[in-house]
Amino acid sequence: MLVLVDVLLRVPPLFIMDELLRIGIGLPQGDSNRYNSSSEIHDVDASITEEEVIPTISVFSDSEVQHHAQFYKVVVVTVLKYILSYLGIITALCVFLLWTKHLVIVYLYLISVGIVFVSYWTNVSTMKTVITAITVNDTASGVGTEAYTSILEDLLSLNLGRLLDPSGYGFIVIQNYALQCLLAFIFNYVHLGPRYPLVQKLLPVSFMAPSILAILPFPTSILHHAPVFAALLPLALVKFVLWCSALTMVQTVSGGYQHARNLLRNFGLSTLVETEWMRLNVPTVLRTFWLLRVMEHVASLLSNQQTHLNLLAFTTMLSIVKSVLVHGCETLTAVLGMTSIVSYICHYIGCFFQWILLTEDYDDKSIGTVSAILFYILALQTGLTGLDPEKRFVRLCRNFCLLFTALLHFVHNIVNPLLMSLSASHNPSLHRHVRALAVCSFLILFPMSLLVYLWSHHATSTWLLAVSAFSIEVIVKVVVSLMIYSLFLVDAYRSSFWEKLDDYVYYIRAFGNTVEFCFGIFLFFNGAWILIFESGGTIRAIMMCVHAYFNIWCEARAGWSVFMKRRTAVNKINSLPEASAEQLHRLDDVCAICYQEMKNAKITRCNHFFHGVCLRKWLYVQDRCPLCHDILYKVETGATKDSSSSDDATDSTMADFCHMVIWYDIDYETYLSGGQSI
Structure with a gap:
């Protein structure tokens, strides 16, 4: 329950950030922006220099001066909205990062402020109703505005029919009296001000005073100002708490900064992020936020009578799902929430394949984290939040397709070590072999079916080429794993040592790595084409640099290092006698x-x-x-060494010298000049 409460307390700041991002951080959008960039350029001559401003204004007509003044007013208002929206996002983020005890204090304060304003507006509404009813009643009776039949008389005469009439002002006053009692009780319990006995006793009286005055035969002028005086005491407590807590708030923010700084200095950035990630329970908070957001959107869709009548129709359900997906990724915070849902689903997909393969590896459980990072990077790279709804849905489906092909690679990373283990350890468990081979069959057949479907229903595009490259790559990797698995099985049933096995395994793996390296180069040029001719962006450029370094340069360097080590080892072995x-x-x-x-x-x-x-x-x-x-x-050693001698010979000479100097205390020059004969 405490974890659930902590999660629910952190959801409202996300809704605040989401709403500020949804409205464009306070900037005018669409047709409501009368003063867009084109109209500004058209209305204001950009060629006017600073020296020409004053003489030019003198020749403007009154309408032009008014128009320019209105334009500058709009600019100032836009800048203020922009600043306030960013301050709102930063404040909401700070509230989200608070410790639970501080978060509870913030919510108690906000609840107390909300109670004060609810109490004030309900009192105002009740007083307006009572004053209107009294005025109409007195006007109709011709008595005047001050004499009337009060609610107190109805109470004393037990006129229940008039008191319980929902349309009468007596019932409204009694209803407001009950509501103010409830608000007074809640405020008395949650407010953070000083709890002096006198103040605690005066608070209920302050809340219920307008309702009590409405029952008595007071003049309408008193009833009109009663809500203001009733709100003075609770409002004073709220403001007193705010002023007294200013120093505490500064100390809390400063303490959080010092804590993060010390953690960063002592343990590093990764430890800081992991610690805060676990403390804030970020994945669960994001999932809860996204599900509540989607439920609110679905409720608004179902409120439509036509949608409610056709709810069982397939097309209606499909349109609802489409609308939910489009609405669920329209802001960065919404994309984060969807990313958490995707991570949750991918995690259980990985657990499902682990259950099939009867394996339990902690490293394989990171599939959810890797999938979340990949999905969010794809969303940022493709500019998902800035697209039109129809284009956003298409792009989202394409991102899901790319993500699923990446999941196939993750599944291969789970099954490949198992295949090698089963074949190398001579495991006689047949059902484990069958399960691993069944998963490999799926990893071959499903990408082939996906490629057939995509190429038959979609035109050639850079996205289709990327999906095809990922799918073919996973097929090649699975085939390579199966070939090595077969070689190890054959070797297990041989009675003699298979000397060529290592060569065959090396050639097969070299083929798979070469294909993977070629696809990496192809994807780099495919991404470069997208960056230059289709949709550029900083995120895409950064990801291309990361891809070029890790998937091309590092892979090429590692492959060349293995090749050189192998060639050097072969040359060394060939120098030994048979x-x-x-x-x-x-x-x-x-x-x-x-x-x-x-x-x-x-x-x-x-x-x-x-x-x-x-x-x-x-x-x-x-x-x-x-x-x-x-x-x-x-190795060749001596006083005059050949310039073509290898580094390995030098290292071996030095190693022999170290051995000699321990036992015989020989200097290095004596050793090189022939002292090794000792």
């Missing part, structure tokens, strides 16, 4: 790396035998023998 059949027969041992029988082997300089493939994998890590830690291959 063991003969007689030597292997005389050794009659297994490889110390893989513990498999050796039908062929390489001999290191320290006279140890290993499989060539195993030794090559070992060289990816270090250049020393797994058994004696000696250098695996020959």
Whole structure:
């Protein structure tokens, strides 16, 4: 319940920010803006310089001067609205970030202020009704404006028919009396002012005074001013609390800033964001805000009689869903709420595939977070909030399509380690293999069906090319995983060591990485075309730079590094002598790396035998023998070293020197000049 209350208390600030963003942050929009940029340029000559302003004004007619004055007035009002709207957004954001105890204090204060104004306006409305009824009654009886039959007389005479008549002012006064009693009780309980006994006793009297005066036969002038005097005491308490809390508010904001600064300095930005994210329960707050927003919109749609009658029609339901989706992403805060819903759905999609695969990996549960980030970036990149409703719906559907293809990649990231684990560990559980292969079949068949549908129903566009690239890429990745899975299964049922297995796996993975790299380049040029010729924007340009760095440059550098390591290892292994059949027969041992029988082997300089493939994998890590830690291959050392000697030879020479200096205290120059013969 406390968590629910905390969530509900943080929703109203989001509605305030959403409303300010929906009205354009106070700026005039549409046809209501009589003084748009074109009319301004037309009405005011931009060529008038500062020196010509005063002489020019003197020749303006009165209508032109009035028109310019009205124009500057509109500009000033627009700027003030803009400033006040931004201040409102900042204030609402600060309220949203408050600790729960401070948030409760804010709401108690706002409730007390609201009670004062509700009490005042209901008293004013009641007094107007009573004064109007008295005046009409006295005018009709010809008595005058001061003599009349009061409600007190009706009470004393027990004239219940007149008192309980809903159209009579007696019933309105009694109703207002009951309402003021309730408001006085609530205000007495929630107000934050000083709770002196005298003040607590005077507050109910202050609230109910106009209703009491309306019962008694007082002049209408007193009844007219009664609501103002009745609101003085509670309003004074409210203002007193506001002035006394000014220093506390400054201290609260300053304390929050210091807390965030210390957390940022000691633990970093990620820890600060994660801590505040958990404290504020942001995903749940955003989901609640978006659902309430959508429910309000659906209620307004259902209030239409025609929509209510055709509620069961499919087209009506479809139009309601379309309207909800369009209305649910018209502002940045609404997009954030929809992002939270998308994250929630994607999280359970990931849990569903984990349930199918019988796997439980904490890292895979980040699929909801990654999907939320991707969806929000797509919304910002495509300018979703600034589009017309029809274009916004089309763009939203396209973003969902891109998001779903990205989900297929996430699912592949879940199933790929499982496939490798099942094949490499010789897992005999058949149903786990079947589940993994079923998910792989889905990851192949569904993108193919999606591509057939999209290419048959949509014209060629940059969006369609992007979806196609993502879909083909996931198909290639799944095929690569299945091929490696098959190779590992074949190797599991072989009785002898398969020396070429590592080469086959490397070639298959190199093919998949090359295809992925080519698609990355293609998507970069596709995005560049969109940026230049279709829809530019800062967000899209930034995302293209991020894509170019991480998906192109970093991938190319990593691939080239692996290729160079492999080539260097192959060259090093080729420099080692091959063991003969007689030597292997005389050794009659297994490889110390893989513990498999050796039908062929390489001999290191320290006279140890290993499989060539195993030794090559070992060289990816270090250049020393797994058994004696000696250098695996020959290096050239001496006083005059050849300029073409490798860095590895220098490192090995230095390593040997370090070993020598520990035992014999030999300096480096003596070592290079022949001291290693010791």
